[in-house]
Amino acid sequence: MSSKSASVVILISGSGSNLQAIIDATQTDNYPVNIAAVISNRHNIKGLERAEQANINSVVVDHTQFNGREDFDQALIKQIDYYQPDLVVLAGFMRILTRDFVEHYTGRLINIHPALLPDFPGLNTHERAIESGVQQHGASVHFVTAEVDGGPIVLQADVPVKNDDTAEKLAQRVLQQEHLIYPLAIKWFAEKRLVLKDNKVLLDDVVLPETGLNYAQVVENQ
Numbered sequence: 001m002s003s004k005s006a007s008v009v010i011l012i013s014g015s016g017s018n019l020q021a022i023i024d025a026t027q028t029d030n031y032p033v034n035i036a037a038v039i040s041n042r043h044n045i046k047g048l049e050r051a052e053q054a055n056i057n058s059v060v061v062d063h064t065q066f067n068g069r070e071d072f073d074q075a076l077i078k079q080i081d082y083y084q085p086d087l088v089v090l091a092g093f094m095r096i097l098t099r100d101f102v103e104h105y106t107g108r109l110i111n112i113h114p115a116l117l118p119d120f121p122g123l124n125t126h127e128r129a130i131e132s133g134v135q136q137h138g139a140s141v142h143f144v145t146a147e148v149d150g151g152p153i154v155l156q157a158d159v160p161v162k163n164d165d166t167a168e169k170l171a172q173r174v175l176q177q178e179h180l181i182y183p184l185a186i187k188w189f190a191e192k193r194l195v196l197k198d199n200k201v202l203l204d205d206v207v208l209p210e211t212g213l214n215y216a217q218v219v220e221n222q
């Protein structure tokens, strides 16, 4: 890996399909990202197997072994900072992070959320999207701030809701889009094109709209 690569630490709690998409991207040309480590808050998850298969360091920081959120987050910071990453990537990391944690990584902490934020923050987004009758659902990559799923948005991908959709079917189609937009946003960051400044997202020095860029439009303009 060339010294110009950005170093990232990826936090997971489960299947790690987004982690896999990022691993796959790092194995292509012109993808200047080095995954320094994968950190999980749970043992025996598929995401850890994926890290092992790709020969990536992995560490478990088990949240059940700590007295509270603060202690857990401090242990997490210690682990992450050991690797001195340029970027911390939340990829299905199912813990709410303390303000101290989030502020420690301001501007270098990103998340992917399975909904078109600001709609449907929180859990069970696919069920809620179907129940609410929206026609467009999707996924968002955003910088993380102390407000859960509330940070400035980088990139969104739309996924139309079908009449006969179930939460599982919709989730699968949303995941396919997640696997496209997350590696792309990380690439922009690694190339130093993507910056958080005064709580606004800039790509190539241009402030992005409140809902970030739309992936279909990005592809169209390529």
Ligand code: GRF
Residues within 6 Å of the ligand: 012, 013, 014, 015, 016, 017, 018, 019, 047, 091, 092, 093, 112, 113, 114, 175, 178
């Ligand atoms: C994804 O839907 C992501 O948006 C959400 O949790 C899920 C993680 O999936 N935050 P995976 O572990 O990457 O397969």
